[in-house]
Amino acid sequence: MKTFSSPINSSTTTGFILLGFPCPREGQILLFVLFFIIYLLTLMGNTSIICAVCRDQKLHTPMYLLLANFSFLEIWYVTSTVPNMLANFLSENKVISFAGCFLQFYFFFSLGSTECFFLTVMAFDRYLAICRPLHYPSLMTRHLCNILVISCWVLGFLWFPVPIIIISQMSFCGSRIIDHFLCDPGPLLALTCSRAPLMEFFWAILSSILLFIPFFCIMGSYILVLRAVFRVPSRDGQKKAFSTCGSHLTVV
Numbered sequence: 001m002k003t004f005s006s007p008i009n010s011s012t013t014t015g016f017i018l019l020g021f022p023c024p025r026e027g028q029i030l031l032f033v034l035f036f037i038i039y040l041l042t043l044m045g046n047t048s049i050i051c052a053v054c055r056d057q058k059l060h061t062p063m064y065l066l067l068a069n070f071s072f073l074e075i076w077y078v079t080s081t082v083p084n085m086l087a088n089f090l091s092e093n094k095v096i097s098f099a100g101c102f103l104q105f106y107f108f109f110s111l112g113s114t115e116c117f118f119l120t121v122m123a124f125d126r127y128l129a130i131c132r133p134l135h136y137p138s139l140m141t142r143h144l145c146n147i148l149v150i151s152c153w154v155l156g157f158l159w160f161p162v163p164i165i166i167i168s169q170m171s172f173c174g175s176r177i178i179d180h181f182l183c184d185p186g187p188l189l190a191l192t193c194s195r196a197p198l199m200e201f202f203w204a205i206l207s208s209i210l211l212f213i214p215f216f217c218i219m220g221s222y223i224l225v226l227r228a229v230f231r232v233p234s235r236d237g238q239k240k241a242f243s244t245c246g247s248h249l250t251v252v
Contacts, residue, residue, distance in 0.1 A: 015097040016191075020088050020181045032089035039082045046071035062125055062145040063244070069149050070118045077111040080104060081182045088181070101183040102168045106161065108182060113210055114156025120214040121148045123221035126245045131228045159210060163203050170196065 021031055053059045053068035081104065088094045096104070128136050167185065173193040180187050185203055189196060222245075229241045 015095050015176070016101050016183065017177045018084075018088055018094050018096055018181060018183070019177055019179045020085065020094060028089045032086055035082060035089075036086055039078060039086070042078050043075060046075050062140045062142070063122075063129070065145055066118065066122050066125060066149070069152075070115070070122065073111060073114055073118060077108075077115060080107040080111055085181045096183065101178075101188075102164060105167075105183040105185070105188070106164050109160045109164070110157045112156075113159040114152055116210055116214040117152040117155055120217045121152055123218040127221040127224055129244055130225045130241055160206065163199065163206065166199060 021028070023031070049071040050068050053064045084096065084100075084104065125140060128140050132139065163185075167188060171193045172188075172191045175191065178184070178187040178191070189200060189203075225241075225245060229238050232238045232241060
């Protein structure tokens with residue numbers, strides 16, 4: 001149990017209040033229906049991709065194995081926040097426990113980090129397929145694909161635990177209200193008893209590295225892919241080259 005100290009009087013509580021989307025009761029129900037439908041469609045779409053890749057031997061290639069892993073990741077990524085958000089739409093108190101808040105915090109950002117790494121690996125795969133077509137089968141082997149997949153999961157889940165553990169050990173003062181639909185570092189750090197500029201800076205650095213390095217790798221890969229595609233003399237050849245990138249571009 002975490003103690004929250006107030007400047008006026010001390011009290012002990014077991015969690016935070018997620019403000020979510022403040023609106024009248026009718027609006028909350030409408031948002032519940034809307035997000036519930038989107039959540040179900042997300043689950044169904046990603047599950048369909050996983051089943052298709054698992055059942056069809058022709059799809060047991062690096063591109064589709066990466067896509068299946070990405071779909072599996074996406075299911076858990078949305079599940080880390082949406083079910084709790086849906087419950088809060090129908091709830092009066094909107095309380096999330098201290099442990100539940102930081103578990104959501106960890107899994108949401110870990111799965112998001114894993115997603116960044118997967119998008120980078122998928123762009124690299126398409127670069128090899130388009131720009132090095134003759135060497136692609138020998139370069140992107142099943143063994144290398146498995147190593148890349150495992151690396152994405154491991155790196156994603158090891159990227160943020162240290163700052164999250166440090167934030168969880170801080171003392172929180174005054175209001176327990178988080179003006180968000182999930183436990184996010186910004187609102188959480190705003191509730192601490194004293195400002196933590198070093199932690200804010202450390203978090204900003206980690207987040208920036210995570211966002212910008214994959215972004216530049218993805219953009220660099222697709223610039224090289226586009227350059228290679230436009231060098232193909234025939235229109236049919238260009239269309240075929242673009243079609244191999246279609247699934248990844250749709251995901252991005």
